[in-house]
Amino acid sequence: MKYADEFRDKEIALGLAKAIRAEAHPERPYRFMEFCGGHTHAISRYGLEDMLPKNVRMIHGPGCPVCVLPAGRIDMAIRLAMRPEIILCVYGDLMRVPGSQGASLLKAKARGADIRMVYSTIDAIRIAEENPGREVVFFAIGFETTTPPTAVMIRMAEKKQLANFSVFCNHVLTPPAMQNILESPDIRNIGRVEIDGFVGPAHVSTIIGTAPYEFFAEEFGKPVVISGFEPLDMMQAILMLVRQVNENRHEVENQYSRAVTRDGNLRAKEEVSDIFELRDQFEWRGLGQVPYSGLKLKRAYAKYDTEVRFDMNELRVDDNPACECGAILRGVKKPVDCKLFGTVCTPETPMGSCMVSSEGACAAHWTYGRFRDHQQRRAS
Amino acid sequence: MKSYQRKLDIKNGCVDLSHGSGGRAMAQLISGLFHEAFGNEWLARGNDQSAFNVGAGRMVMTTDGYVVSPLFFPGGNIGSLAVHGTVNDIAMAGAKPLYLSASFIIEEGFRFADLKLIAESMGQAAREAGVHIITGDTKVVERGKADGLFISTAGVGVVPDGLDLSAENARVGDRVLISGTLGDHGVAIMSKRQNLAFETEIVSDSASLNDLVAKMVQACGRGIRLMRDPTRGGLAATLNEIAQQSDLGFRLQEEAIPVKPGVAAACELLGLDPLHVANEGKLVAIVAPEVAKTVLAAMRAHPLGHEAADIGEAVADDHHFVQMATSFGGGRIVDWLSGEQLPRIC
Numbered sequence: 001m002k003y004a005d006e007f008r009d010k011e012i013a014l015g016l017a018k019a020i021r022a023e024a025h026p027e028r029p030y031r032f033m034e035f036c037g038g039h040t041h042a043i044s045r046y047g048l049e050d051m052l053p054k055n056v057r058m059i060h061g062p063g064c065p066v067c068v069l070p071a072g073r074i075d076m077a078i079r080l081a082m083r084p085e086i087i088l089c090v091y092g093d094l095m096r097v098p099g100s101q102g103a104s105l106l107k108a109k110a111r112g113a114d115i116r117m118v119y120s121t122i123d124a125i126r127i128a129e130e131n132p133g134r135e136v137v138f139f140a141i142g143f144e145t146t147t148p149p150t151a152v153m154i155r156m157a158e159k160k161q162l163a164n165f166s167v168f169c170n171h172v173l174t175p176p177a178m179q180n181i182l183e184s185p186d187i188r189n190i191g192r193v194e195i196d197g198f199v200g201p202a203h204v205s206t207i208i209g210t211a212p213y214e215f216f217a218e219e220f221g222k223p224v225v226i227s228g229f230e231p232l233d234m235m236q237a238i239l240m241l242v243r244q245v246n247e248n249r250h251e252v253e254n255q256y257s258r259a260v261t262r263d264g265n266l267r268a269k270e271e272v273s274d275i276f277e278l279r280d281q282f283e284w285r286g287l288g289q290v291p292y293s294g295l296k297l298k299r300a301y302a303k304y305d306t307e308v309r310f311d312m313n314e315l316r317v318d319d320n321p322a323c324e325c326g327a328i329l330r331g332v333k334k335p336v337d338c339k340l341f342g343t344v345c346t347p348e349t350p351m352g353s354c355m356v357s358s359e360g361a362c363a364a365h366w367t368y369g370r371f372r373d374h375q376q377r378r379a380s
Numbered sequence: 381m382k383s384y385q386r387k388l389d390i391k392n393g394c395v396d397l398s399h400g401s402g403g404r405a406m407a408q409l410i411s412g413l414f415h416e417a418f419g420n421e422w423l424a425r426g427n428d429q430s431a432f433n434v435g436a437g438r439m440v441m442t443t444d445g446y447v448v449s450p451l452f453f454p455g456g457n458i459g460s461l462a463v464h465g466t467v468n469d470i471a472m473a474g475a476k477p478l479y480l481s482a483s484f485i486i487e488e489g490f491r492f493a494d495l496k497l498i499a500e501s502m503g504q505a506a507r508e509a510g511v512h513i514i515t516g517d518t519k520v521v522e523r524g525k526a527d528g529l530f531i532s533t534a535g536v537g538v539v540p541d542g543l544d545l546s547a548e549n550a551r552v553g554d555r556v557l558i559s560g561t562l563g564d565h566g567v568a569i570m571s572k573r574q575n576l577a578f579e580t581e582i583v584s585d586s587a588s589l590n591d592l593v594a595k596m597v598q599a600c601g602r603g604i605r606l607m608r609d610p611t612r613g614g615l616a617a618t619l620n621e622i623a624q625q626s627d628l629g630f631r632l633q634e635e636a637i638p639v640k641p642g643v644a645a646a647c648e649l650l651g652l653d654p655l656h657v658a659n660e661g662k663l664v665a666i667v668a669p670e671v672a673k674t675v676l677a678a679m680r681a682h683p684l685g686h687e688a689a690d691i692g693e694a695v696a697d698d699h700h701f702v703q704m705a706t707s708f709g710g711g712r713i714v715d716w717l718s719g720e721q722l723p724r725i726c
Contacts, residue, residue, distance in 0.1 A: 001644050010709050017709070047710020231708050347718035358718075368712040371701045 007230030008046070016235040017051040024242050030056045032241050033331055034199040035178060037064030037359025038229045044368035046231040056238065059331030060354075060361030062177055062287060063201060065142045065170075066093050067353040067360040068329075070283040071317035073170055074099035077139055080168070080310060081105065081113035087131060088168075089124035090139040092117045097356050100317040121153035128157070128165040137306050141170045145203040147295065148268035151275045154297070154304050168306040169296050172282060174204050175212045176293035180284075181330050182220045195331060197241040199234065200226035202256050209264030213252045221250045228256040275301055283316070285353035286325035323352035328361050335362040336373050342366060388412045388492060395490045400520025410518060413492070417499035418506065422479075422514035430514040432479060438539045442469040446531040451498070454568045455583030456660075458531055459498035463505035463513075464586045464660055465611070466535040471590040472607045472663065474545045474597050475537035477509065482533050483517040487526040498529065509588035511535070540597060549605035550626035554694040555672035557665045559592065559679055560585070560687040562615055563643040566657035570650065578649070582642045587661030592682045596665065599678035603671030608664050614656040616714045618664055619702045626666075629697025632704040632714065636691045656717040666694065 024030055034040060040060045043049065049058070062068050074097055081088040088105070095106040095117065109115040114134075118124050121138065128136035140150045150167060157165045178198065200213055205226045213224040223244035227237030237255045244251065254260055275298060282294025297305040306312065319325065323345070324338035335341045335354065345351035347363050354362035388408060398405040415423050422430040446462045456464075462482065470477040482502065486495070506513050564585040571580045589609065596604060610618040615637075619630050639654045647654050661684065667675050672690055679685035692704075702714040 001641055001648065004645075004648060008708055010707060013709050045706075045712060046708040047706045047712045048708075050710040367715045367718070371699070371703055371711070371713050374699055374701075 004230070007228070007232045009232065012232055013051065013235055016232065016239055020056060020235070020239050020242055021053050023239070023246065024053055024056050025246065026053070026055060028055065029194075030196050030242055030245060031059055031194055031331065032056070032197045032199055032238065033059040033061045033181070033195050034227075034234075035061040035063040035174065036199075036201045036204070036229075037067065037357065038202065039199055039227065039234060040064070040361055040364050041359045042229050042231055042234055044364035047368070048231060048234060049369065049372070051235070052238065056242065059195065060328070060364070061181070061331075062284065062329040062353075063143065063174065064353075064357050064359040065146070065172060066097060066357040068172065068177075068284040068286060069094075069097060069141060069170060069353075070285045071099045071319070072283065072315040074105070075103065075315045075317060076312055077168060078103055078105060078108045078113070079315075080137065080306070080312065081108055081115050082111075085135045086114065087127060087134050087136045088113065088115045088139060089118045089127060089136060090115060091119075091141065093357050094139060094141065096350070098350055121149045122156075125153060125156050125160070125162070125165070128162050129160065132164060134164060136165050138165070138167050139170070140167045143172060143174050143201070143204050144207045144272075147171045147272050147276065148207060148265070151268075151271040154275055154301060155271070157304060166304050166306040166309045167297065169276070171276065171295040172284070173293050173295070174201055174208070175215070176290055177284065177287065178216060180287055180290045180293070182216065182222070184330055195222065196245050197223040197225070197250075199237050199241070200224045200252070202226065202228050202233075202259070205256065205260040205264065207265050207268050210252050210254050210260060210262050211264075217250045217252050223250045224252045226252070226254045226256050226260050228259070274298075285319060286329045288326070319353075320351050325352035325354045325362075328354050335365045338362070342370065390492045390496050393492045395486050395488060395492065395495065395520055397488055397520055397522070400486070400518060406518060410516075413496055414499055414516060414518070417496070417503040418513045418516075419503065420512045420514065422512060423516075428515075430479075432514065435538055437541060439536055440470055440473045440475045440539055441534065441536050442466060443532070443534040444469060446533070447527070448569065449527060450569075450572050451494070451528055453572050453584055455565075456586040457498055457501050458529060459500075459502035460505040461584075461586050461660060462531045462533050463502050463509065463511070464588050466533040467509045467511060467588040467590050468609045468660075468663070470535050470537035471588070471593040472545070472609055473537070473539055474543040474593060474601065474604065474607065475539040476594065477511045477535055477537040477590050480506065480511055480513045480533055480535045481515045482513050482531060483519075485519050485521060485526050485530040485532075487528050488520055488523045490528055495529070505588065509590055540601065543597065543601050545604060545606045547606055547608070547622050547625035548627075550622055550628060550666045550694050551605065551668075552628055552694055552696045553669050554605055554666050555669055555690050556619070556630060556632065556692045556694070557667060557672065557676055557679065558615065558637065558689055558691050559589070559663045559665075559685045560661075561638045561640045561643065562610070562659060562662065563639060563647060563654035563657035565660040566614070566652075567643045567646045569658075570646065578646065580642050580646055582640065582646065585659055585661035587684055589661065589663050589684060592679065592684045593663070595678050595682050596675055600667075600671040600674045603668040604675065605666045605668065607666075610659050610662060610664055612658050613717050614654070614658060615664065616653070616655040616702065617716055619714065620700070620716050622666065623697070623700040623702055626694070627700070629695050629700055630692055630702045631695050632692035632702065634704050634707045636689050638687050638689050655714055669693075
């Protein structure tokens with residue numbers, strides 16, 4: 001497969017693995033957090049852990065938008081979808097995300113809610129055009145990567161003068177979540193967990209550029225390497241992080257230079273800032289309330305804002321108290337440290353955020369990597 | 381006086397409720413369309429059942445339902461798929477398929493022209509596989525109560541003497557053989573979904589495997605432990621099932637698993653794993669290590685098995701993991717598909 005196989009070459013991978021082994025000092029640990037779910041998935045899918053020395057450990061961050069969506073927002077969507085006039089358009093991976101008391105959009109659909117799986121924002125616009133007598137709601141979710149398409153969609157709705165279309169906005173931002181993790185007591189005060197550097201997001205950075213991470217590198221003294229999603233990209237990014245740590249540098253470096261620039265996509269950023277504004281705070285499953293981490297539609301676009309249009313109340317649902325997702329997302333614990341992991345919490349019946357999507361830390365470990373737990377147990 | 385009945389207007393007509401009501405219209409549909417397409421001595425006798433001779437030995441029986449959407453896809457349609465699927469379920473026992481039944485649940489308004497095409501594909505698929513559709517049923521439901529057409533089938537076949545293929549037969553050290561490229565059917569269907577349409581040259585691999593199976597059994601029947609056709613859930617589901625049933629694990633080599641570049645690209649685009657994508661003309665055989673080469677050679681000599689490959693082995697594992705060495709150099713589990721990858725693929 002052209003443009004993909006080149007980035008999955010075994011020989012080059014072995015070369016990079018050798019370089020990482022040679023350059024990582026055996027006496028010190030290297031703990032790197034990959035923020036993005038896409039990276040978490042690639043690590044597990046290609047078995048990268050097997051190629052890294054024992055003292056280089058990857059911590060799986062909160063960068064899976066499906067995973068961090070709080071149960072309350074799912075409950076809000078279900079309540080809305082049960083209204084007969086509503087057609088709710090969602091991306092397929094949202095269907096099984098658990099709300100409160102085992103509810104999900106999939107179950108609501110079975111009970112009669114008109115919920116349609118779409119593959120792009122354009123599908124939702126088409127459905128609105130085809131159903132002028134119904135209210136079509138698009139369940140918008142995602143980081144900075146998926147926000148511009150939602151902005152474009154609102155522009156399209158405006159141009160087509162669609163009176164039956166609105167957006168349930170759940171877009172969230174990467175930098176505030178990274179800051180939240182670094183400022184959490186576990187990491188900043190107690191020093192229970194050390195993060196020695198970040199593998200920075202790939203697609204998010206194509207939009208926002210590398211500049212927003214400069215603050216972390218400077219303020220928290222942590223190296224950041226923006227990396228592509230292919231396994232060779234990741235191996236190279238890890239090597240770059242090892243070198244920064246060894247040389248006591250903390251800079252933003254761009255491994256994904258074939259797609260990412262310092263300033264990002266100016267046009268997309270402009271569209272987004274025209275239509276959206278920051279919420280004071282937004283809840284993340286596993287992290288709790290994170291200030292200035294979510295977006296909502298500006299007042300000028302209120303007629304496209306589902307929450308305003310249907311006067312929706314914010315619903316709050318507490319996470320399962322036994323669930324360790326919060327600690328796992330901050331790297332304090334590993335999936336196997338959670339009592340629910342693999343017992344009541346599996347990809348079929350996820351309890352916590354990390355098990356919800358295949359990009360979540362627990363789901364990725366369960367699906368691709370759990371054989372290592374048994375190997376380790378046998379070895380010890 | 382002989383009563384006059386207007387001929388079925390195949391070109392422009394469509395099924396209405398009268399075609400399922402037991403009256404003349406139904407009789408006309410059955411004789412004019414289905415008998416014509418399936419044409420055999422059993423149906424010609426017009427009974428509610430068909431009698432056939434039973435030979436000596438063990439028989440196998442299977443049943444299956446077909447609800448694929450869309451009904452017509454690159455490389456086949458619901459009719460050919462129904463025959464291939466049923467024949468393959470019988471063949472996986474190493475058996476020779478003999479007779480099928482077919483029951484049609486048709487939505488009011490379904491075009492005769494489409495029904496005729498589907499019935500003709502079934503007839504042709506049956507002739508190619510050397511089986512006969514010897515009994516059937518037709519029901520018509522109101523508009524909106526079925527998505528065009530659903531087909532249910534049953535099939536019987538006879539197992540050669542001394543052969544007893546079953547999912548609990550795999551043993552540690554056995555080899556895992558696959559008859560060709562994975563994921564063709566699922567990707568062909570996806571490429572035609574209304575809201576997912578994309579350009580691809582991939583066609584469904586839907587095919588009857590009974591002749592390939594016969595050649596494999598001929599080459600070394602006693603060394604074959606079991607066979608499965610990896611349909612819904614793909615190779616991943618099939619091997620996980622066998623691992624559970626035989627109380628062992630598998631270790632696969634990703635590099636050895638054949639996947640067409642077009643399928644790999646489509647899966648990349650859609651975020652799918654080809655090992656989870658459905659096949660309708662492929663089989664997995666677990667065989668004793670000493671006969672693996674012979675069986676593989678027999679598979680490769682057959683047109684439906686020329687890309688056959690040895691992709692791994694059965695290993696001792698209490699956890700029943702299907703593990704894989706990735707082409708990149710790491711290791712991973714090949715787990716069951718969780719949730720619904722794509723509904724109504726067959």
